[in-house]
Amino acid sequence: MPRFILRRAYFAVLTLLLVSVVVYGVFSILPFDPAALTCGQKCTPAIVEANRVKLGFDKPLWEQYWLFLSGIFLGRTYGAGSAEFTCPAPSFGYSFNENMCVTDMLKEALPITINLAIGAFIIWIIVGVGLGLLAANFRGRWPDTISTVFVLLGTSMPTFVTGLFFLIYVTIKWKIVPLSLSGYISLLDDPVKYFQYFILPWITLAILYAAFYTRFTRATVLETLGEDYIRTARAKGLSERVVLLKHTMRAVLAPITTSAGLDIAGLIGGAIITESIFNLPGLGRMTLQAVYEFDLSVVLATTILAASVVITMNLIVDIAYGYLDPRVRMK
């Protein structure tokens, strides 16, 4: 096992390097001058040049990339003399739009996105797997019909429709959940305000995934129920409840875990639409804004962050799979 993890970690680092090279490459091809964008309203060629030197855009591309890489481990200092400032390691660069080190921006945005993703994940797994099981168990009867309607609505309503619906009706018109003006509050500081802040974004995000998981669970359960070993379980005299909740669920667990791991990784990269609608200053919104403003350092940092989350989750899923499926464990 340790050898397996080491090997995977090695490939993960290679992949991340490749991702950063590609993002860097794409940005250097685009017809923008990052130094000019930092200049502000009263812009003179002299300021542009000064900024170029200050942010390191005057150097050849490979050297810029090298400075970025070494900054991650050593920190990076910009400018010289009285204008000198340092982003300590791990430094993912400096945002000239926000006048902040990117690492500090990440530190603010990441907890929001993680809280959003995990909360939504818990809801969609419970709803999706539960409803899928019900639908499979009562195939062709009314619980199945209800789940079908839910799936249809869930998959066909885009997040910006459900999100806006919740915002306009549940918060503003019906005042069921108060509009959260206080910003992000940790669960430990004030649980009530924490839930008020997150509940609607969670539901908005979860609906889409829950619909997919309902369908997925239903299909996998039905397929498993047709397996020979399920017939064996019945032939032992086991009740339908044990057959479904023990023997069938055990077999369904592995594919659901795989799917869930990758989906949650995708979400930590940022749920752009949900974060924008509910005005959550998370990673997704930060990335979107950075792309608009051509803020290379921020885009680079969030891309690499998202890539590493996906790679890490992949690794975790693979390891988990070893525990879930004995046939994989042995090899």
Place this chain on the structure above:
Amino acid sequence: MKNLLEINDLKVTFPTDDGFVNAVDGVSLTVAPGETVAIVGESGSGKTVTSLSVIGLHNRKVTQLSGSIMVKDKDESLDIVSAPVDKIRGYRGRVVSMIFQDPMSSLHPYYKIGSQLAEAYLVHNPGKKEAANKKAIEMLDLVGISEPQMRAREYPHQFSGGMRQRVMIAMALMNDPALLIADEPTTALDVTVQAQILQLLKDLQKKSNMGILLITHDLGVVAQVADRVSVMYAGRMVEQGNVDDIFYSPHAPYTLGLLKSVPKIGAKNSERLKAIPGQPPSLINLPKACAFAPRCEYTSLAPAGSCESVRPDLIGLTASHKSRCHVPEEKRDKLFAAEIKGARA
């Protein structure tokens, strides 16, 4: 009730878009303690449906059963056709056990062998975990798995096909059932392993005096282990008798056709297999005639038109031997005996 199992006039039908399928049509048979009864027939003849309904594992939502399936449990007996599901569940694995065709897929891939065996015991003896584990090891040993302690902690994929079928047998016998249904138990195995598994079943039967209902399409298997044989064609029983009756004096044209189509050892390579001409009929809305008539070589010997219009009854030749055919018995006696001799020569 003397017999372990008495099936009487069992009919199994299920609706499809094209009409009713009569998967099993009026089957009757009995299994006594210590006896092996084989049901022989080709795919789709209704033998698996018959065996599944004995344990109540037919698809309840769509199939309709009629007739009766009496299963004996010590002093009482239960009619599977009319009994509630909960009652039947109490019989499964305790009074009647079943082993299946494909041992590769019949064991749960994610649970250890030992716990799958123990579970079969725990269903009917709740809470007795220690006894269950002990019994699991004991049964693995009994079916010839070496180092049962260690192997109980392994998963199905670590066993070969023959070993898995041994495990399935061990699992089926965890509660010492009176009746074992073996649905093509050796079909998925290669021939040497097949012989071992059949021998194992015979040995276990001798020890416990259990009855075995063996479902197969392999006449070699039948000859090796069966005491009595029922031959099925298109959901109906066409011949029933002792193993000698069936092999040495078949009286149904279908049985004869099956026996003639068995390849001979030492036959010339140029000799073609003697297949029964034609196809088995669709089971949807079977005509009220002999189902085998369109493929039968002997219809000309029967009273004119009878084969095409009247369903022959299962008529007794001797006390134990019955067959279904319009051709007069005395004509068949000589002709079929000569044919079977010729085929074996």
